[in-house]
Amino acid sequence: MIDHSPCNEKTDVELVGMSLIDSMHFLCLTKRYEDKLLRYIIRISKFSREDAEDVLQDVFIKTYFNLNGFDKDLKFSSWIYRIAHNEAVSAIRKKVVRPSIALEVEDLVKFGDSFDMTKEMDNALDRKMIDEALSKLDEKYREVLVLRFLDEKDYVEIADILKKPISTVGNLILRGKKLFKEEYEKLVVDKGRN
Amino acid sequence: MENKNISQIVLERIKSDGLKPISKNVFSIKRVLFWTAVVVSLIVGAFTFSLVLSSLLNNDWDLYSKFGFNFILKTLPYFWIISLIIFVILGDYYYRKTLHGYRHTLIVVVGAYMASSIIFGSLFYILKLGEVVEKSLSEVSPAYRNIILNRHEVWAHPEDGLLSGKITRINDGTIEVIDSNGITWIIDTTSSINRGKVEIEVGERIKIMGDIIDTNNFSADEIRPWLGVR
Known part of the structure; x- marks a missing residue:
């Protein structure tokens, strides 16, 4: 094991440069992103942890292969999220399963705060229902909502990750929020009836 | 989340498989190729626009009253x-394949492309580059003459x-012309x-309006240049 404590003082861009010289430094980058990306992959794919780890390995290998293609006009995080997104989507398609979201408790709090739903609906947020409501959304809305409210990316970052114009991202988020609320409300009503 | 091993596993894979990052040149070449494709499609688009403009401006609009709307449509x-x-x-x-091409909406990209085609196409038309291309194509390519240029079909009804x-001979009071079917x-x-x-x-392509004798x-009654009436 190398001592990667000095890594913390380096920026992502510096680490990219250092990794190109010595692959040992790439460990610093992967360590920095592995938790975030693993969570992100699980959220959008609902893969088991083991499957998500396999995808993440491929993400890191692909990132390493393409280090020379890293565009310094982007944030490194946007670039590596883009790779993770593409790999996850590709893995989902290979598995031919409809992805849904795997939410953790902290995700639930983030989501509830973002949508201010507890006030509006006067209902305790139900993790399973949020999960179900998100899963019912079209992929294009689901991915922007996850990036915006769970990974807390700004519009520019989301645009760079998904390779879409910022105005499109804005519209998707707006529409996605509306659709999500509608789906969630339907589920609340159905639950009340039952 | 505890996932201590992934980064180590990846590093070991990189080392054991001797993986190396793809060369910077590969990315540079890809970028240049995509931009070249953008520029080429822009230039060809501008040429195409100049040909559209040439065809529209040189169309026999004045014959609309004589032969009806169908003539213009044809x-x-x-x-x-x-x-x-x-x-x-x-x-x-191709623009979307460039590094930051995704940042602009379809309307912006298509609008910019159309604007460039119109500006450069008009310039090509003024410089008569479109006319040269159309003339060369109609002389060189029978396919262009017979299929693409429907003007031939319209003007093949004596x-x-x-x-x-095409004029093959000039006499006193008459000229000899060979039509697209090879009839003199x-x-x-x-x-x-x-x-x-x-x-x-001799060698000039012309359009003739008049009456068939035999x-x-x-x-x-009237002889026009092949391209346009001006």
């Missing part, structure tokens, strides 16, 4: 209009008073007027 430059649409789509496609062809016509020009920049020279004789 002579519109569909091939070039479809080509222009294809090059707009290609331009957008029974309706519309004839076109003797054209009586004694009472005809020349319209626009028509040049009565299988090989045609009496001309």
